[in-house]
Amino acid sequence: MSESDSKERLLAAAKALVLAKGFAGTTVDAICEGAQLTKGSFYHFFKSKEELGLATLEWSMMKSGEILDEGPHTEIADPVERSFAFFEHVESSAGQLWSGGCILASFSLELAETNERMHRTVAGMFSEVMDYFATWFEPIVARWPELPSAKELANEYLSLLEGSIIFAKAFRDPSRISSALRAFRRNLERLTTAPV
Helix, strand or coil: CCHHHHHHHHHHHHHHHHHHHCCCCCCHHHHHHHHCCCHHHHHHHCCCHHHHHHHHHHHHHHHHHHHHHCCHHHHCCCHHHHHHHHHHHHHHHHHHHHCCCCHHHHHHHHHCCCCHHHHHHHHHHHHHHHHHHHHHHHHHHHHCCCCCCHHHHHHHHHHHHHHHHHHHHHHCCCHHHHHHHHHHHHHHHHHHHCCC
C-alpha cells in the first residue's frame, strides 16, 4: 500500500469517527483500527490528534470540492443555466457529501470555544465555502439585480444546508438535505421567471 493510500485511509477513518462520535470521543486507537493501520503509521503522518483533525478538515474540503466541480453543469455555456444546474448537482450529491453530517459543523460545535486554532480554521473554511457558493449566485444576481446580493444568497443557502444536515441526522433521513436545497432552488427559479 502506498503512503498516500495509508494517509487517505487514516483521514477517511477519522472523518467517519468524528461524525459519529465527535472529536473528543474519537481516539487514535479507533482511527487506526478503522483504517486498519498501526499507530506507527498514524504518527508517521501526524504529530498529534489535533494535526490529524486539521488535516481531516482540509481533506474533506478537497474531496467535496472535487465532487461539486465534476457535475453535468460543467457542459453548460449559459452562466445562469450553468448556475442552476450546479445547484441541482449539489442536491443530487447531497447524500454522498453529507449523509453522515458536516465535518465543519461538527468541529465548530465541539471545539470553537475551546480550541482557538480549530476555531480560526473552521471559520476560515466556512468563509471559503460561502465565497464558493456566492460565485454560483453571481450570474443569477447579475441578470436579476433586484435579488439579494450573491453573498447574501450564499449565506442563506449555507445556513439552509447546515440546518438541513442537522434535521437529516435528527430524523435519520438524509433525503431532507436534498429536499431543502431543491425547495430553495425552485423558489429562486420562480423569482427569476416571474413576470415583471
